[in-house]
Amino acid sequence: MRLLHTSDWHVGRTFHGRDLLREQEAVLGGLADLVDTHRVDVVVVAGDLYDRAVPAAEAIAACTRVLARLAAAGAAIVITPGNHDSAARLGAFAQFAEAGGLHLRTTAADLDRPVLLRDAHGPVAVYGIPYLEPEPARHALGKPELRGHAGVLGEAMRRVGADLARQGNPRSVVLAHAFVTGGEATDSERTIAVGGVPHVPASTFDGVDYVALGHLHGPQTLREDLRYSGSPLAYSFSEARQRKSVWIADLDAHGLAGVERVELPVPRELATARGTLDDLLVDPVHEALVDKFLSVELTDVVRPLDAMRRLRERFPHAVHLEWRPEGGERELRYREAVRGKSDEEVACCFVADLRGSEPTGAERALLREALAAVAAEGRR
Template sequence: MRLLHTSDWHVGRMFHGRDLLADQETVLGGLADLVVDERVDVVVVAGDLYDRAVPSGEAVSACTRVLDRIRAAGARLVITPGNHDSAPRLGAFAEFAAAGGLHLRTRIAELDRPVVLDDAHGPVALYGIPYLEPEPARHAMLIGATGHAGVLTEAMRRVRDDLARRADGTRSVVLAHAFVTGGDPSASERTIAVGGVEQVPGAVFDGVDYVALGHLHGPQRLAENLRYSGSPLAYSFSEARHRKSVWLVELDAGGLAGVERRELPVPRALSTLRGTLDEVLADPAHDGLREHYLSVELTDHVRPTDALRRLRERFPHAVHLDWRPSGGPLAAKLTYSGAARGRSDHEVARQFVEDCRGREPSARESALLREALASVANEERAELAQQRGTRVA
């Protein structure tokens, strides 16, 4: 049996305000071509099919078209929810979907009831462990164990018990959405640390032929049979160097026979630049980045005016901008009360302008600040006098 291990599709996700739905449908729809070319029997999605618990209608439609293409290419699908999904919504009509080859494993009570598929060597049991938020999960499973490690340990105990009751030679695959110790996170994953340590040891998953992990967005191998496929697209600039891919998993009569990487297309590359605004705009070496998503760190001593608009004139897909003056922090790291203590309103206002602009106010600007503060003070005195007069009357 040949499986395609995927995860973290995050259909409907935005990238710094840019709609990724068309790119997602292109890349994910291409999985259907892999199914045909590699003779894939099953495509698994180890959590985070959607980016939101209540996805938009457009996201649902795009996802449905992708799943239809994969199914039409000849593969069955097994999907389990991640921390971004709503398990009850994702699992709606699961029994009807299974009849068409789409298996949605979303219920904690059924995590030890696998999807059983057969090949020339016999049965393969695919267990879908939905994302287990520790407190609700432990109450649902009626256990005293706490934390991510506790609930996943109990889940895997139930999986192994079920597997032990099956016929000899039954091979096993587990889908799980978790942060396994040794995994390398990126900036785009939502933390799952709730009331404790979010990581779980890899040994929790011992005893099965292959574990298809989801949650971390970089493809990685923790053990030969324990892997993250990563997300199919980059969802943060921390993923710029990722080689987005899926794992092609082959099972033979003895269990895991091999795992190979299959890289995915990159709809739009990610790049970062650093320098002054004039340097970034003028350097011909950056010509090749015009069609990239771009994050720019500006080092100008004074914050440039309208910088992002000017950047987009040359780089239409510049989506993120930081200003980090080359001289380092411009003001001491003080609390507000510490910065204002012992200073007049005029001195505080001057310092504020300097911190924001990267230079001291000019004499003219300083005079305008003084005039504005005096005007406000006069208005406050007049208002106070009026209030006192009203009370006397």
């Protein structure tokens, strides 16, 4: 049996305010081509199908089209919710969807009820463990004594192991959305550290043939049988150097036979640039950045006015901007800076500290007018 492991689609997510829905659908829809060319039997999505618990109608429509393409390509589909998803909404109509080959495992009660698939060698049990937030999960599992992510996931895997034993230990796959010790995070994952340590040990998942992990956005291998697929698109500049991919895992008669990494297309590359605004706008060396999502660090001694608008005249996909003046920003000690100064002097000092240059005469006049208006309002 051949399975395609993906996760963390985050359909509906934006990138520094830019809509990514078109890019997401293009990359995710292309998974259907992989199903066809690699003769994939089952696609597993290990959480965070959507970016929000209540996704926009456009995100739902795009996700529906992608899933329809995967089903039309001939793959069964197994999905579990992640910490961004609403498990209840994702699991709506699950029993009806199952008849069409879409298997949704969204509740703690169903985590040890596998999707049973068959190949020439017999059954393969695919278990979906939804994201288990420790506090509600320990009660849902009927084990109030459990503590933390390690506790509830340990109980989930104990139940999976017990079900496997009841079925005569067929070959098995587990989907889980978790932060496993040894994994490397990026800037785009939402923390799951609520009232305790977010990590769970890799040994939690011993005893199954393949574990398809979700939550961390970089593709990584913790063990041969324990992997993160990562997100299909980059969702932060900390992922700029990652090559996004999926895993294609083969199960033979004895278990895991091999895993292949397949890289995904990049709809728009990410890049960073550093320098003064004038240099960035004219230096031909930056021409290669024009079509990329761009994060810019400006080094001008004085903060340039209207910098993002001017940058976008050359770099239309500039989405992030920071001002870090050459030589470092001055340390601001406002208590000392305002002591003994008039309101006008304090306002002018604030402008100077914020921008790196003193206010002009016109700006000083505008500040005086604003302070006079505030004082007049206070006398009413």
